[in-house]
Structure formats: C-alpha cells, structure tokens
Amino acid sequence: xxxxxxxxxxxxxxxxxxxxxxxxxxxxxxxxxxxxxxxxxxxxxxxxxxxxxxxxxxxxxxxxxxxxxxxxxxxxxxxxxxxxxxxxxxxxxxxxxxxxxxxxxxxxxxxxxxxxxxxxxxxxxxxxxxxxxxxxxxxxxxxxxxxxxxxxxxxxxxxxxxxxxxxxxxxxxxxxxxxxxxxxxxxxxxxxxxxxxxxxxxxxxxxxxxxxxxxxxxxxxxxxxxxxxxxxxxxxxxxxxxxxxxxxxxxxxxxxxxxxxxxxxxxxxxxxxxxxxxxxxxxxxxxxxxxxxxxxxxxxxxxxxxxxxxxxxxxxxxxxxxxxxxxxxxxxxxxxxxxxxxxxxxxxxxxxxxxxxxxxxxxxxxxxxxx
Numbered sequence: 245x246x247x248x249x250x251x252x253x254x255x256x257x258x259x260x261x262x263x264x265x266x267x268x269x270x271x272x273x274x275x276x277x278x279x280x281x282x283x284x285x286x287x288x289x290x291x292x293x294x295x296x297x298x299x300x301x302x303x304x305x306x307x308x309x310x311x312x313x314x315x316x317x318x319x320x321x322x323x324x325x326x327x328x329x330x331x332x333x334x335x336x337x338x339x340x341x342x343x344x345x346x347x348x349x350x351x352x353x354x355x356x357x358x359x360x361x362x363x364x365x366x367x368x369x370x371x372x373x374x375x376x377x378x379x380x381x382x383x384x385x386x387x388x389x390x391x392x393x394x395x396x397x398x399x400x401x402x403x404x405x406x407x408x409x410x411x412x413x414x415x416x417x418x419x420x421x422x423x424x425x426x427x428x429x430x431x432x433x434x435x436x437x438x439x440x441x442x443x444x445x446x447x448x449x450x451x452x453x454x455x456x457x458x459x460x461x462x463x464x465x466x467x468x469x470x471x472x473x474x475x476x477x478x479x480x481x482x483x484x485x486x487x488x489x490x491x492x493x494x495x496x497x498x499x500x501x502x503x504x505x506x507x508x509x510x511x512x513x514x515x516x517x518x519x520x521x522x523x524x525x526x527x528x529x530x531x532x533x534x535x536x537x538x539x540x541x542x543x544x545x546x547x548x549x550x551x552x553x554x555x556x557x558x559x560x561x562x563x564x565x566x567x568x569x570x571x572x573x574x575x576x577x578x579x580x581x582x583x584x585x586x587x588x589x590x591x592x593x594x595x596x597x598x599x600x601x602x603x604x605x606x607x608x609x610x611x612x613x614x615x
Contacts, residue, residue: 400436
C-alpha cells in the first residue's frame with residue numbers, strides 16, 4: 245500500500261493584506277451621507293433662494309470632510325500614503341539588492357524543487373513548511389523593526405560564506421540536503437548582516453521551523469523507517485482483527501480478504517513523523533501557552549500523536565481497499581488519505597491540548613486552595 249502524504253493542507257495567508265479598502269470605503273460613505281443630509285435640511289429651511297442653501301451645503305460638507313480623518317477632503321489618507329511611499333523609497337536602496345540577489349541565487353533551486361522533490365511523496369511537505377516559515381517571519385517582523393537600527397553582526401559574513409558554499413556544493417553535486425540547507429543558512433546570514441544578532445533571536449523559531457524541510461540522509465531514514473513501519477503494521481493488524489476483519493500480517497505486508505497491501509514509507513515513515521512534529525510545534529508557537537507544563541507535555545505527546553495518526557491512515561486505506569477494491573485504494577482515495585492523516589493529527593493535537601489545559605487549571609486550583 246503506497247499511501248502518500250500529499251494533502252491539500254492550506255497555508256495560512258498573511259494578515260494585513262487588505263487593510264486599505266476598509267478605510268476608503270468608510271470615507272466615501274461618511275462623505276455621501278453628510279452631503280445629502282445637509283443639503284436637504286438647508287433647502288427646506290430657507291424656502292427663498294437656492295444659492296445660499298447650496299453655499300451652506302458646500303461649506304458644511306467641506307467642513308465635515310476636513311474635520312473627519314476618513315473623508316475625501318481630509319489630508320490624513322494622503323499623508324499616510326505619502327509616509328508609506330517615503331518608507332518604501334527609503335527601504336528600496338537597502339533591501340532591493342538583497343531580494344534581487346536571493347532571487348538570482350535561489351530561483352533555479354525552487355524551480356527544480358517544485359518540478360521534482362517537492363511534488364513527490366517523501367518531500368511533499370517542503371512547500372508547506374517553507375510557506376509557514378515565511379509567514380512566521382512576516383508576523384514577527386514588526387518586533388524586528390521595533391529593535392531599531394542595529395550594527396551588523398560579525399558572524400553574519402562567515403554564515404553567509406558557509407551558505408553560499410553549501411549552495412554551490414548542493415547545486416553542482418545534486419545533493420538536495422545541501423541545496424535546501426543553504427536556503428536556511430543564507431536567509432539567517434542576511435538577517436544577521438542587515439539587522440544584527442538581536443533580530444535573529446526574535447526570528448529563531450521560523451528559522452528552526454525551516455529545518456523540517458531539509459531532507460535527511462537516505463541511509464538514516466531507511467534505518468529508522470523500517471521499525472516504524474513494523475510498528476504501524478502491527479497496530480493496524482491487531483486493531484482490525486479485534487474489530488472482526490479477516491486480516492493477517494507478514495512483516496510490513498497486510499493481507500485483508502483477497503487483497504495484499506504493502507505499508508510504504510509514506511504511510512509510516514520518518515518524514516511523515518517529522519512533518520506532523522512540525523505541525524505540532526507550529527501550533528505551539530501560535531498558541532503561546534503561559535503554562536510550561538502544557539507546552540512541554542504537548543511537545544512530548546506529539547510523537548505518539550503522530551504515530552496514532554499514521555495508524556489511522558493505514559486503517560482507512562486498508563478498509564477502503566477491502567470494501568471498494570484495489571483501484572479505489574490506490575486512486576483518489578489514496579491521496580485523500582493524506583488529508584485524513586493531517587486532519588486526524590490536528591484533531592488529536594487539539595484534544596490533547598484541551599486535556600492538558602484542564603489539567604493545568606486543576607493543578608493551579610489545587611495550589612490555590614493549599615495556600
């Protein structure tokens with residue numbers, strides 16, 4: 245059973261991407277409402293001449309527009325746009341050469357990844373990890389800017405040299421681990437050179453999170469994956485047998501009815517475990533629980549949660565094959581099982597986190613009564 249981990253895992257979009265529209269819409273609505281109301285009131289009250297009424301209406305609308313910072317007559321939006329243009333113009337000479345250099349350096353790498361490794365079973369989580377890491381950097385960047393201008397860290401240049409050397413070796417020798425690892429090193433070096441060590445300390449988690457997209461040596465993966473596949477196959481066999489299904493096992497091959505299924509690396513491999521571990525750590529970083537008991541407990545329980553999600557995925561694929569046939573098990577529902585894996589892991593993480601939250605509150609209540 246060559247189940248894969250391809251899923252439609254949606255990457256969260258960056259916040260703050262549509263903030264200009266509400267401001268403009270409010271300004272237009274206020275301007276129209278004030279002009280209409282004042283015009284009607286003045287014409288009804290004078291009854292003699294339309295010109296003074298129009299003049300009064302125009303004056304009142306202009307005064308209202310000048311006094312409210314959301315109307316078209318206000319200088320506030322123009323000042324804000326002017327400040328934004330000034331900030332972009334000031335940042336352009338500093339950052340555009342950096343973005344241009346990174347694009348020239350890594351665009352060929354990303355083109356190769358999106359047409360090769362990142363569309364396969366083992367490294368299919370790479371785009372998700374990289375996208376989430378970039379979003380975390382974007383989310384933390386206001387804290388970096390709040391640090392103010394900082395001196396360039398001396399360690400930035402050696403780190404940059406190591407990243408470029410690693411990229412050269414990975415690109416010329418076709419070593420995927422070096423090529424992807426160079427992305428992490430080079431981006432960290434840019435932060436060190438441009439913003440200093442304090443900025444890298446603020447952004448430590450996004451760069452640590454990127455390490456989950458770096459592939460491990462194949463020999464190590466093979467050595468660790470086989471025991472995991474055996475454990476998942478054993479658990480699947482015993483659970484289905486307890487439920488009354490005609491199932492047997494020989495190593496990592498499951499026999500159910502007339503079908504034989506091979507538990508592949510993508511179903512219960514080390515990369516799947518690391519992907520689910522990354523998902524759990526991402527959840528922890530977003531929640532930022534103040535309780536150390538809750539954080540440490542959830543981080544440790546992510547490993548058995550990942551194992552349980554893998555078992556559930558293999559059970560789902562086995563039952564799909566048993567009831568609907570081998571074509572269904574290896575077709576669309578096979579890819580859908582990857583989504584089942586991640587949804588199951590997310591549901592288990594939320595359930596375990598809720599249980600740890602209840603335990604933390606109970607411990608806090610017991611301590612409060614003891615005092």
